Amino acid sequence: MRRLAVAILFLLATAPAHAQPPAGISRPANASALSPIELGAALYAGNCSTCHGIAGRGTSDRGPSLRDAGAQAADFYLRTGYMPLTHPDQQPKRGHVDFSERELRVLIAYIASLGNGPPVPAPHPERGNLREGLRLFTSHCAGCHQIVGQGGVVTGARVPPLDQATATQIAEAVRIGPYLMPKFSERDISPAQLDSLVRYVQLTQHPPDRGGWGIGNIGPFPEGMITWLLAALALIATCMVIGRRLGS
């Protein structure tokens, strides 16, 4: 009995070390001693290769090739926390990034080195035009992401809201088309147009709520909730103050 208890305690105490990624990131033990390329390769091998194959060549049933992903895609998926995925069938979701800044840089560099993929884009939203951005967003993005970027639904998946996307991530996503999103090349959306698009998305992150509390900026759904959970309750309470109750 005592031995069993000790064994259980030992397992519990060492559980973190036994944990498989991405419950944690798998890191090489001698990380500080490795060169950037070596560290990048080691991180890749420990966290990505199961699905994306050796040297990014992809697997038939778990993950695509990363040969032409480039720094653009790596930067996007890693900095948003979309990758690594716990399970290949899962929908990627924005989440906590477990890699450190150094680890991110070397991993992105490693993935970029696997092929001839595009670099991290550098959008200039300050040069963009808001009207142009609204027009582009309405025709290309609003159907999935909702007109002020509050996210939504497509058959079989959730579409994320854009409130946390940085300018770079917006530009990256437009060019990559991550997960189920369509991708828009420079022929579809020119760099100047992309600047306008990014500028508009940034506006939606602080929407022009001239009318007061924005209640989520998705229209009648929260408006109905206010009607019933605030207004109706307040009015019922007022009636109960004015009128009599049964039994009083």
Added chain:
Amino acid sequence: MKRFVLTLLAIINGLRRRRERIGAREEEARREEGPIVPPGPHAPRAELAVALLLFAAALCGAGFIVVYAVGGDWNRTQLQGITLGGAFAFLAIALITVGKHLVSEEEVEDSYHDPEHPSEQERIDKIVEESASGITRKKLLITAGGAAGAAVGLAAITPALTLGPLLDTDELRETPWRRGLRLIGEDGKPLFAGQVEEETFYTAFPEHADRDLIGSPVVVVRLAPEQLRLPPERAKWAPLGIVAFSKVCTHAGCAIALYRKPTFKPTQPRPALVCPCHYSTFDPARGGEVIFGPAGRPLPQLPLVVGGDGILRAGGNFSGQVGPAYGTVRSRRPT
């Protein structure tokens, strides 16, 4: 002069005292009768509260006028709402306080009456019957009256037909697409087959046409030719794997503004056009077949040809009528 003024004063004084005497007499009469309304509760603190509330309301009301008048854009709507709403709120609380603390809350009685008056009903029947007692050719008059009523009634509502093409629904079949018309992108420029890439979607309109017609907008996507499973009669409709469908959902007419495209086919669902209203989902590879949602009809497909100049053109009209269903939507071709 002095005498004149003194006389005037005396008259006025006399009138005043006469009024007071009348008032006193009436009051005595009323007191003898007894009060109709019982006296209210003695609540000087409540009275003070009401007064304060009313002053607060006045303050808010004035506040609204100030906010309205003062320039500046910042949070104006909010301040206007607070002051005006606040004024109403203070007034409301004041009045409710009056009702509950400053006046008598004694109950009164009243009676419920039976609404029906059977004897009156009978009299009415009798009046109507006796009024018509002189008429002998009842049936003839009723028939004639019926004819007149029906015809005049119909005549009165006939102008309603002007509301729209009520009787002839043929216009519903019309679309602006014709064989040879170029596809124009949203930016007003023609859509080249070479610029249409896979894994994305485009919206296009027929050249020279009103973009806001239900038959105008199409959504264009490009699929790998080996992915296509179009009905056999449409084998030639997709040059280079480019397919075009009406962008208007066949369920309830919303624009099909979503395109779902897999990054990694083995773990992700196939390409689909999705409508944001009720999530009708259409398969472009299978000719717009419905794969989820309440749409009852596949998405009409537009045949495409690539012109000599590389610009995408319509190869004819849609495979079926565009938009939501109605009686002859399936049985008649679009024009």
Added chain:
Amino acid sequence: MIRRAVAYLDRGTGASPLLRKTLRYAFPDHWSFLLGEVALYSFIVLVATGIYLTLFFEPSLAKTTYNGVYAPLRGMEMSQAYKSVVDISYERNAGLLFRQTHHWAADVFVAAVILHLIRVFFTGAFRRPRTLIWTIGLLMLFTSLLEGYLGYSMVDDLLSGMGLAIGYAVAMSTPVIGANLALGIWGAPYPGAHAFESRMYIAHVLIFPALIATLLALHLALVVRHHHTQFRTSPRATEKRLLGLPTLPAYAPRSLGLMLAVAALLFLLGGLVQINPIWQWGPYEVSQGTNGAQPDWYLGWLIGALRLVPGFDLTVGDYTLVGNPFWGGALFPLVVLLVLLAVPAAERRITRDGSTHNIADRPRDAPGRTAFGMAFLTWVALIFVAGSADRMYVFLGLSYEGQIWFYRVASLVLPFVAYLVTRRVCHALQEAGRIEADAAAAGAKTSTDPPGRDCNAPDAGTGDVRWGT
């Protein structure tokens, strides 16, 4: 001074006897009887703010270019209608306040009417002689739904434009006459003739308000004529004798206070909580759509129904007899309306009681009716909630397809559960009341005010247990 005013009025109209009766008119005092007033006062705010808006709104679909203050729209082509509303919101002093108050008032108005309807139903106040009042109330409710729909659709913004397409599709899907009906209303195939905007406008600012106001006047006149129902709060309250607070001095300040409270709430909401920020949605175009588009809450039951119906058109060979949107968009609300209209007649038939009732039931004392009401409400409410399945997917991660299936089954099964559970609860409450009454009667031998109901008193009302047992 009051004396002189009354004298002036009497000399001109001879109305003093009527005025005196009015001043001492009895209002039974239960708080739930105020819900109808809340609806009435919301309607008053609607008309007042609405008149303001008509002074600035331009009901025209003619194209224009925006050059106003709001940057993302500057240089964009849009209809005059849409532009005028952006101007009201951004350039007219107090414009946005009145716009938002008007829209909140519409949402709250319908909510108040429904709360009022629920109260009337569960207390059996729709019974004779008030059946006509009930019918008029239902007509007002359904007219208001259409009125609200037109009101926010006139603006020609992206969200409401999508909603109009759906309305068109529902009209089209009507068996046999659908296409003719839709073409008659819209004047041309979708998006319709420009005249359609004018039709919406005149319907919204004149025809329907006049209709609602007329029905409202009749509704109120009949309530006054028959007097309001009352709960049996004392043994002196009977089917023949009404007890209540008089207009003056007790009730008038209460009513006025409530009116101002409603106005206060609506203007506070109008200033502080944003509603329908159409400048964020952008102008409507047939080829554009946005995710998360919803109708105003009081039409949410219809979007739920539209999403739940499986994907099929009812065809006879090549002929489409019933388009898919008909079931959820037209038949469903029609069934609800017909069921509600039939309630008084059904009650008379099932309880075999066509006599007049002036005493309001406590819901527990009519278990069958209350249980049916809860079941019906459950059915409609589930379909309503189904309309939010996509946002629930976004917030809670519950699969959209899964939710649709859940609601399809639940909306058929749960009403029955609700019926049975409610009946149980009513019986339990009645039993508890009886035990309390017996205990009190046994303990207090000389009480003048027996608690519970004295069913054997000579002028006892007829509000006893009727439906089911």
